[in-house]
Amino acid sequence: MLAEDRLNAIVTMVQQAGSVTVPELAEALGVTASTIRRDLQALDRAHRIAKVHGGATSLERAHVTRDLTINERSDLHNDDKERICARAAALVEPESFVYIDSGSTTLRLIEHLPRLEGVTYVTDSVLHAQHLALRGMRTVVLGGELKPETEALVGPDALATLDRYNFNCGFWGSNGIAAEQGLTTPDIEEAQVKRVSMRHTAKRFVISDASKFGMVAPVKFADFRDATIITAGEVPAKYQSMDNVITV
Amino acid sequence: MLAEDRLNAIVTMVQQAGSVTVPELAEALGVTASTIRRDLQALDRAHRIAKVHGGATSLERAHVTRDLTINERSDLHNDDKERICARAAALVEPESFVYIDSGSTTLRLIEHLPRLEGVTYVTDSVLHAQHLALRGMRTVVLGGELKPETEALVGPDALATLDRYNFNCGFWGSNGIAAEQGLTTPDIEEAQVKRVSMRHTAKRFVISDASKFGMVAPVKFADFRDATIITAGEVPAKYQSMDNVITV
DNA sequence: TGATTAGTGCGCATTTGTGCGTATTTGCGT
DNA sequence: ACGCAAATACGCACAAATGCGCACTAATCA
16 A cells, blocks of 8 residues: 555545544554554644644644544544434435535535535535535635635625525534524624525525534524524434424 | 557556556556656656655545645756745735735745735635635635636636735736747636736736746736746746846 | 667665654543 | 653664666667
8 A cells, every 4th residue: 555545544534533543543554553653743744634642633623622632532423423414415406506614514514425416516615615626526615715713714705705696505514503592603704604605595404413402602693493403412302392403 | 568658558547546556557567667667757747647655646636645745846946936936925015915826836935925914815726725824824715616626716706706806916827938829828717717817916927937938828818928927947048038027 | 771869677876664662751540 | 749551752673665877679860
């Protein structure tokens, strides 16, 4: 196996799992931990993954929760997320115009998206766009100012572009999901983009693990009833019976 | 077997497998590893594959890998390019609105750009945008469809966004530079973006090594006189005396 | 026909990648 | 705060891959 291929394999594993330990990688790729460590150094320098004590995590995860060790891998939601994304991806229909919001959950969704005829994906995240294009999807990027932390595009240009589009369906992430306070997120500008993009979408889906139910972030971008929520895991009883909540 | 056929065979194998080793190719094509290595060098120079230690990988796969590794491979024009970029970067003034075209030379330019007060950089390349944002620059991305090969944005959305902007200065790459045929590039859509972006820019600079002089690519995006060309190396005598050519 | 040139194979010095042992650092539980 | 176990960094040795010069062959052209 080419060293280059091994590097790509590591990136793939990290992206899919969210985080991996050094021994796991060494075992999977048939090389020693030393080599893995050297690889991780190189990949970290190239900003393709984030190296942490014990292994590596994907970049999105790394910047959300600053320098945590591999120990606290929140892979608890891992299986859940996989199921959520698989379910959500099945909702995309041929010949449709699909919006993909920025965020780590929707990034995961991209891995599951079908390569259907005539589907165009539109996103506000340059990172998501790269992944989509890499998978051979027809990809459109909103314009606007690039927020370094989230790789998301915001501002009047992003909003103006959205105003010209109408999507068949779309997928969003949400930091908070509550019946009264609605769907919430920490950033004002990103909330605007979410709000406008939802307004131009016929079928709106929020994909999220169960931990977000009952949480409230600073800025509201939609009412609870505005989207169908696809989730999995321990959903609070209060939300389980709601008819816009799908638990997989 | 013709050498040319062998080169094509190598490209095909690399494309299909994603990556191959030197011994594999030598075995399959009945030549020694030395010959394969020479072939890979040539194909890498022609950007048909990416040569890596131990073999070669397809460009798509390598793109991600090579991208963010800032220390690009040292080719012949390396010193020249450094000088060109340093000279060009010095032209950016505080409080200005600057356009950065996609391409490998302009990517190099980004590393030299000053972190001045009130400067906003606008680009049609998601890759360039990521680098700019990473360096802490205020960064704006044009919208539009993402071309996977070049990571550049094209189409009506990109052009519409450009129509709303007016830049103080801008930097472009060019595949061909000729007095009669003007500035040329291989891709029609990217040519459109170059053309419109130049139209909205006061001070236009093309940065290029000397090898592009006299070359002509399929699509013209500007007249020779439309931009100041910053270059270095063995510039043909015919162009040396022109007053819009700066040799560093 | 003889000279020139591009392409190929081979040997050798150098560079690069990998694994292992050891000293040091880090994180976690007491 | 402390100690222990795990993870890491560093140096070294070995193997693999590479680049380069040289010799040889085949094709081209005067």
